[in-house]
Amino acid sequence: MEMADVIWCCANIISVCITISVIVPFILIALLPIFVCFIGLQIFFTRTRCQIKRHESVAKAPIISHFSEAIGGTSTIRAFKEQRRFQKEFEEKVEKHLTSNYVNDMCNRWLSVRVEYLGNLLIFLVAVLTFSYKSSLSAGMAGLAITYSMMILDALSWTVRMFCELET
Secondary structure (H helix, E strand, O other): OHHHHHHHHHHHHHHHHHHHHHHOOOHHHHHHHHHHHHHHHHHHHHHHHHHHHHHHHHHHHHHHHHHHHHHHOHHHHHHOOOHHHHHHHHHHHHHHHHHHHHHHHHHHHHHHHHHHHHHHHHHHHHHHHHHHOOOOOOHHHHHHHHHHHHHHHHHHHHHHHHHHHHHO
């Protein structure tokens, strides 16, 4: 399923770029640097995300181990009145896992800001080019180009996430 999602996202981006470039051919000049930046972001994010996922898995394993240990030894823990100690250890392990989970969330936010910046730059350039060629473009074609350029925001973000999920 994940490979199909990646192919669908890439096909979506390519079809949007073709549609926009047919309507406003000069956007091809701007598409190349934008997509080079996008590919660089994707490579950097994927490498970082793999490491973060590894840390998250390492932080999750002790929680599961501690929980199963506590369930198996409930009567012994109660007999020695060690409930507080086990609870404190469990909370420390959960806190460590939540810290790595927070880093994962912040990595996703970092990516969202960069991808939206690139997408908004593309939208701005399409809008400027359609405005500058308003004499040769109909209002419908200009609207179509701008609308399709807006569609690329979600597709870019989703593509990076799908590539990352495919790799991890």
